[in-house]
Amino acid sequence: MVTLFCRRGFHSLRASSLKYIPWQLSQNLSEERGRLLPTCSSLSFQELESHFVSLLNDSTTLPRLRQLHGCIYRSGIHHSCFVLTKLIRCLTSLDVPVEPSYPKLIFLQAQRRNPFLYTALIRGYSLRGNLGDCVRLYGDMRRDGISPVTFTFTAMFKACGEQLDLRLGTQVHCQMVLIGGFGPDLYVGNTLISMYVSCGVLGCARKVFDQMPDRDLISWTTLLVAYSKSGDMGSAGYLFNRMPEKDKIAWTAMITGLVQNSRPGEALKLFDRMLASHVGLDEYTLAGVISACAQLGASKYAKWVSDIAEDSNLSPINSVVVGSALIDMYSKCGQVDEAYKTFHAMKERNVYTYSSMIVGFAIHGQPRAAINLFNEMLKNRSIRPNDVTFVGVLTACSHGGMLDQGRDIFSMMEKVYGVPPNADHYACMIDLLGRAGKLREALELIEKMPVEPHGGVWGALLGACKVHEDPDIAEIAASHLFAIEPDGIGNYILLSNIYASSGRWEDVLRVRKLMRGRKLRKNPGCSWFEAKKGEIHEFFAGDTKHPQYNEIKRILEKLVERLEGDGYEPILSSVAYDVSDEDKRRILMGHSEKLALAFGIFSSSSGSVIRIMKNLRICEDCHSFMCGASRVAERDIVVRDNMRFHHFRDGVCSCGNFW
DNA sequence: AGCTGGAGCC
Numbered sequence: 001m002v003t004l005f006c007r008r009g010f011h012s013l014r015a016s017s018l019k020y021i022p023w024q025l026s027q028n029l030s031e032e033r034g035r036l037l038p039t040c041s042s043l044s045f046q047e048l049e050s051h052f053v054s055l056l057n058d059s060t061t062l063p064r065l066r067q068l069h070g071c072i073y074r075s076g077i078h079h080s081c082f083v084l085t086k087l088i089r090c091l092t093s094l095d096v097p098v099e100p101s102y103p104k105l106i107f108l109q110a111q112r113r114n115p116f117l118y119t120a121l122i123r124g125y126s127l128r129g130n131l132g133d134c135v136r137l138y139g140d141m142r143r144d145g146i147s148p149v150t151f152t153f154t155a156m157f158k159a160c161g162e163q164l165d166l167r168l169g170t171q172v173h174c175q176m177v178l179i180g181g182f183g184p185d186l187y188v189g190n191t192l193i194s195m196y197v198s199c200g201v202l203g204c205a206r207k208v209f210d211q212m213p214d215r216d217l218i219s220w221t222t223l224l225v226a227y228s229k230s231g232d233m234g235s236a237g238y239l240f241n242r243m244p245e246k247d248k249i250a251w252t253a254m255i256t257g258l259v260q261n262s263r264p265g266e267a268l269k270l271f272d273r274m275l276a277s278h279v280g281l282d283e284y285t286l287a288g289v290i291s292a293c294a295q296l297g298a299s300k301y302a303k304w305v306s307d308i309a310e311d312s313n314l315s316p317i318n319s320v321v322v323g324s325a326l327i328d329m330y331s332k333c334g335q336v337d338e339a340y341k342t343f344h345a346m347k348e349r350n351v352y353t354y355s356s357m358i359v360g361f362a363i364h365g366q367p368r369a370a371i372n373l374f375n376e377m378l379k380n381r382s383i384r385p386n387d388v389t390f391v392g393v394l395t396a397c398s399h400g401g402m403l404d405q406g407r408d409i410f411s412m413m414e415k416v417y418g419v420p421p422n423a424d425h426y427a428c429m430i431d432l433l434g435r436a437g438k439l440r441e442a443l444e445l446i447e448k449m450p451v452e453p454h455g456g457v458w459g460a461l462l463g464a465c466k467v468h469e470d471p472d473i474a475e476i477a478a479s480h481l482f483a484i485e486p487d488g489i490g491n492y493i494l495l496s497n498i499y500a501s502s503g504r505w506e507d508v509l510r511v512r513k514l515m516r517g518r519k520l521r522k523n524p525g526c527s528w529f530e531a532k533k534g535e536i537h538e539f540f541a542g543d544t545k546h547p548q549y550n551e552i553k554r555i556l557e558k559l560v561e562r563l564e565g566d567g568y569e570p571i572l573s574s575v576a577y578d579v580s581d582e583d584k585r586r587i588l589m590g591h592s593e594k595l596a597l598a599f600g601i602f603s604s605s606s607g608s609v610i611r612i613m614k615n616l617r618i619c620e621d622c623h624s625f626m627c628g629a630s631r632v633a634e635r636d637i638v639v640r641d642n643m644r645f646h647h648f649r650d651g652v653c654s655c656g657n658f659w
Numbered sequence: 660a661g662c663t664g665g666a667g668c669c
Contacts, residue, residue, distance in 0.1 A: 053661085081661095082660075085661065086661070089661080089662080116660085116661055116662080119661090119662075120661085120662085123662080123663090149661095149662085150663085151661085151662040151663065154662075154663050154664075155663085158663085158664085186663095186664085187664065188664095189664090190663080190664040190665080191663070191664055193664085193665095194664065216664090216665095217665075218664050218665045219664085219665085220665085221665045221666070222664075222665050223665095224665090224666095225665070225666070247665095248666090249665060249666050250666080251666095252666050252667080253666045254666095255666095256666065256667070257666095282666095283667080283668090284666055284667045285666085285667090286667095286668095287666095287667045287668045288666085288667070288668090290668075291667090291668070320668085321667060321668055322668080323668085324667095324668045324669075325667080325668040325669090326668090327668085327669090328668065328669060329668095350668095351669085352667090352668050352669055353668085353669090355668090356668070356669050357669095358669085359669060360669095386669085387669095389669080391669080392669075
């Protein structure tokens, strides 16, 4: 490509040849002019067309395109649809903003219009999400008696998909079939599948897929992703197994789908098969695999996947995608220090990087660190916070009990940063208000919400009712929860616990009956402890089957003795059954995290951190037990429950008894 | 003739 005004050439000139610059400049300029605007007599019409098209192909800036536009006019080739089409295409695919009327002006200047010219402008509108003008122009085109080409339809379908206009999309689809000539060929078919998928009508997408005479990797993968996003892993797996060939995008899509549907174990197995099939991998693949490890939450996997990233030359240093995923994983594996090390080492950071780290600090009970990082991020003008960033910041406020700061940020997020609060943000606010004991205000906020409250919102209110023992508001929250998530076993248990702790035993029985009626069983409490070699020990509540149970029991009894000397008193209201105090004590001692703790104390070396994961929220008694144990046993204990991390050290917890 | 579509980290 010839560089205008010789900029590049200028830099490459040596000092000794400076005296030639004026000559070289003018020489290059006139050469350039000659190349841009050849005399008409020297070239045939076709030659002029291809001359300008090749110039346009090389032009990626607005000034350059404007200049070419002028040249096209002066050369007298402006009635060529071919050249004008190309010009419109170039203008509308630029990254920089172009005044919307400019491509239209060129369109109007054309003396003749063919389908390609129309289509170029339709595509321009479609790229800018301007569905209204797409439709108008499509109408003009039909009135002009010009038949659309396949690409006209793909442009229309793409715009309909992006604007979620299923009605119009279906109409155009019907017209396409009626006009005839265009069956669902490869490209049109794939675009149609995407359109129906983004409008959420998977059945239609599947129909198009089934009707297509030829399908390629993209057809299969689009549909596969759609099924996995809708939670239908059965259909996704069926497609995956029947794909005639698979590239790394297809493998990655399937792995990520499993992760998104909380099936991390299967995702890792599939990754093994992917490695064996030698299709290669990239940062997207690793992001999915890392996410699977984050869900498993075991440091064994964290180490394993970090090594793979290092071996593939995709370390956090040179991939912001891998780095951000690793930060999330480390913090979900309880290693927030390691997460920060990764964050610190990264060369490039984007909004995901910051958000992951902010969320990490938030769930590890370091709200100050989260807020500071948020402020640091705001200083970087090129990174704007998004909805997830605010989930992290608000979670930090709520875990830190920072009510006023939380309110400020919540009111700022839309006004200052243009991020409208969604149901998750409201859930954070409800949590924040709830912790501060402002249950009425929380309830009023829910009633004023502009978006539909989901289970998380009512769940946060119900959780707050547990902490502040308010069975009346709990009933309101629970009634909504039972409607939204009728199978959510935790809600019934929480409500019955709230009744239990205020001694309303008839109501407890009523809830239990409701649960039985809906055939719901209490999820057994379960905890894991990861031993030194990476093997995982699993403990269920009341479990006596562990091979070293006698040792566990001995350690627990010794621990209780020392704690009671320290003033520990079992919190009997944590037991939701109406049984004798003696039985309550027995049940509390059988809680799975206590068993895991006892096992951790005698099976790991004395200086190491004891990491425990638990499937349910940690109960009040276990929480106070862990606090005490961290002091008398002189061990750091980290417990991940289904909400967050608790770091126990020297008798206190990072959550400040706020959870 | 020109023209197009699929995966990701919180």
